[in-house]
Amino acid sequence: MDRRTRQLPLRAIALVMGFSSAVAQVLVIRELLAVFRGNELVIGIIFAGWFAGIYLGARFAPAADGERSARFLQAAPCVLPLGACIVVYLAHALPLLGGRAIGSHYPLILEMLLSLILTVPLSLPIGRFFPPLVSLLARERGSAAGGTAYAIESLGSFAGGLVFSIVFVDHINPIGITALLFCIGMMPCLYAHARAALYPLALLPLAIAAMSSPIESSLLAAMWNRTHAGALVEYHRTRHQAVQVESQDGQINIYGDGVFYHSLPDRHDARGLFHLIQSLRNGTGERVLLFGTGPGSLPYNLGKSDVARVDYCEPDPALWEITDAYRRRFYPRNDGRLHVITADLRRYFRENDVRYDIIVSRAAAPENVMLNRFHTKEYFEQCRAHLKPDGVFITAVHGFSNYLSDDLLHFIASIYKGFRETFPHHRITSGDTMYLIGSPDPSRLPDDPASLIARYRAALEKKPLTGLEDDIITNFVPDELLMSFEKTQINYFQDKIDRILPSVDANSDHRPLGYWNLVKLSAYQEESAVYSIFRHAPIVPAIGCVLVALALIDARRRFPGVGFAANATMFATGCASMAAMIVLMILYQNANGIIYYRISLMNALFMFGLTAGSWLATAHRLPSLPVRLILLMASLGGILLYASRSVEPLFWLLIAAISLISGTIFPSLFSLSDNDGHHAFAASLDAMEHLGSIVGAAATAMLLIPLLGMSSAIAACMCIVAFAALVLLVSGVRKA
Amino acid sequence: MLSRKELLRSACRALYAGACAPFLLTHDDACTIMAAQPDSPFIKPARHWKKLAGGSVRCQLCPNECVISAGSRGACRVRMNLRGGLYTLVYGRLAAMHVDPIEKKPLYHVLPGSLAYSVATAGCNMWCTFCQNWQISQAAPEAIDAAFVPPGQLSANARSKRCPVIAYTYNEPSVQFEYLVDSARVARSRGIRPVIISNGYINDAPGRELLGVLDAVKIDLKAFTNSFYAKVCGGDLHNVLKTLERIKRNGTWLEIVVLVIPTLNDAPGEIREMTRWVRANLSPDVPMHFTRFHAMYRITNLPPTPVATLERCRTIAREEGIRYPYVGNVPGHRWENTYCHSCGKQIIRRSGFYHVTSSIRNGACPHCATRIPGVWA
Known part of the structure; x- marks a missing residue:
């Protein structure tokens, strides 16, 4: 050859x-x-x-x-x-x-x-x-x-x-x-x-x-x-997730990424919430928004009652398409009052000025940052902004069965605090699922559940509910609502929560404490070794620091002097660029919803930036390495701007800039190697870049964001890059 | 300069130390010592145990029969060997005190529409993976907030909340045996009815002693297979069935709840065998509640039990001759109501736990005068 x-x-x-x-x-x-x-x-x-x-x-x-x-x-x-x-x-x-x-x-x-x-x-x-x-x-x-x-x-x-x-x-x-x-x-x-x-x-x-x-x-x-439990009927990979549909004893269960979402029919599950909503209504012809309540009984029966319009939000259009085929078996078409919004709710709020009489948010528990954004103070503020002046907002949080452990209390408190700050006038319900009910108009929420029930009873006597599913109205008397307002349970909750609330921070988009506390709670629930790690949080970063130090010592042993500076710089670049990508993705997700199918696109753009950067560094004369690292710090600073503005072009621009600058680093550092050591030096730089990526990914997602918030995570990355620039300067590598 | 070998060795050591540290640190010696303070009002000498050689004791309260060495605890976490004697750590140590409708227990044939002063301590002698109250049942007493409530105070509390019933519930009440017996005795003397909501996992002697102070018992019959009890609960079916027979022999009012969990205990054959056993060994008059499962504790990714499954269980129970089979945790379902076993007419209507209208007159059906089994006044 x-x-x-x-x-x-x-x-x-x-x-x-x-x-x-x-x-x-x-x-x-x-x-x-x-x-x-x-x-x-x-x-x-x-x-x-x-x-x-x-x-x-x-x-x-x-x-x-x-x-x-x-x-x-x-x-x-x-x-x-x-x-x-x-x-x-x-x-x-x-x-x-x-x-x-x-x-x-x-x-x-x-x-x-x-x-x-x-x-x-x-x-x-x-x-x-x-x-x-x-x-x-x-x-x-x-x-x-x-x-x-x-x-x-x-x-x-x-x-x-x-x-x-x-x-x-897909x-x-x-x-x-x-x-x-x-x-x-x-x-x-x-x-x-x-x-x-x-x-x-x-x-x-x-x-x-x-x-x-x-x-x-x-x-x-x-x-x-x-x-x-059931037999798999369908398995689809949509742009947002893997959707599974199973059939079990006449019941259809819908899963997303293997996590149970809804079952159909669900009239017995919807009954309590349906009557709670009815009891909070203020007349006829209202506009209601439902999110996370399931596509079955609740939207169907609300559509059958005398509201003017029911908007049901399902962010994944493909999931709605799959679900709707089954939904129609149990719930024949409504009379046009049910409208489906197949968009991310927060994005929908951002792009629409429509106001609602009632907004019901029953998002799944914040098991990840994506779900956490439906339990944050910013989200509650968005909901409030889309309520009419006398509108009512209902959101669900993980409740408790008779006893509140410390971990559960802290989890609920972080969400409740954000809610309470947004809706000073509010009521709570009891049970394994608690509803937090708020309104900008204090007169909408009676002080005593008894008056709410009396008001509902009077409304029903005046105009009984008709045309709904049997199981929604059979045997119903308004006193059934007392099940949601168990006095001793609510008093117990208020007593405990009031004691810790001053020392708890609200769950927010930039500091997802709800997610973090729920992970901790899950670890406690399964008596997992992870819980021990949570309880002794400094141990993980300590182990991480030891491992990184060992890797750096190893690099120094093999490539002393300038070689070590190059390795340290590669580590810092890998760490900062990966951390930046994670922060950017979470910020983008907060603004736009599920980003799963765009992750590979972001990845592609990042890779394109690396390609362009390495080509530039190979074929052209560029500013010195410390200057490029300062530019990288400036780009990282741009993330803080994006965090406050959420302007989409800025997001793509930042990815391009960070990857482009990162891409120029490797070729420049590699050019420092002597002619005999290409193989070993390339291996070492590649290894250090990926070690940096590990640290960046792990520390940002698991430590910096939950504990300190996004801005601090970015600040930490800027410090690491600054440190690398300093190392390069001290070791005499100014131009490469 | 470190060699590659040394580097690897130190990395392994660092990893090992890091991995072990959390486990060493979580051993909560301080809590154990605090829990065992001799002047603590929560600590009282336990009953039903035997001294063994070498300072160990054998707890004889439940079929676990834990052999407990000095300074250790039984599987329930609340009975401890202190200086060669067995002590309870939860005497009057109440972690939860709520006022619940008695329908929530559920006890459908005991004073319908009344309120039950419901109390719980920490601890349980099983570890069901679907436990609703795992936060207390699977916790050590010192790990949770609790208040000391002397036996007499408990009755006073119940009375002040207008509760004619005290329900020992949420966690397994038999683990607080000494307090339960003492406080139930006081309650009865003051006209308040003590009831327990239990897994029925108790030995014969303490079981009989307990029945002497109770007005009603609800037993969770978790399944009708030994494998379910062994794998999902950490108990055994045989001992629970013995408890059920004991309760029946004693004449204490009994209701049975079966939480129907998809796939795990919902096989029609199993339900048929169970209901047949109840009819043959207990009575057709024992109400059986087939209740709906919702994701809980370790089983967090299972859909709720299809209502059709519960209805099938109820139908099987009727076919096997159970007179009062119910469907539970399904608000608004017609089989949450009580129908006279003789004339079939509705005699108690329920809308959730709070709205209960009973037409029973002097313990009998108002339509056909048949005596309805239960505790009505």
């Missing part, structure tokens, strides 16, 4: 590997979330596991060896999709192997361990791939090889992210996706061996992709039916 043909596949292989690794990463994260509950702890661990694999692969990559390296580079793009396919379906099959009873989640600690076990081996070859790639490319490109490899792989990742978010996300299942990746991965390998006759073989996986749908359906049904 001549020099030209050997180099060409290297670039193609790098491009394919970048493409496959970006797709495999998003795919594995999505599927793991459908098996484990999707909170940020688990997401953080999945990301950390992914980067840890890359770190280990790069750090412990064997020394350069032309023949062996070339073989590995050709095999890696084929092995990765196979591994991804195995990991995805192994994750789905895990409940069959035990460790999880029907109706329960894995304990948090087990979820985190399994996430690590599943992701590390998959990302290991990605890390192991980069050093030999640079080493082989260096034969042609010398010290520019690092930048070239970095740019090509990032370009592949950019393409992968783009294709996943536009084509793969059209092709994981078997199909990985078969396609395998097919693409084989091409450069076959080309390298110059056996054109074998090309059609590479198309074989396409046949598997074409037939994958029925195979996957029966696989998923077999696994689901053995680990759930």
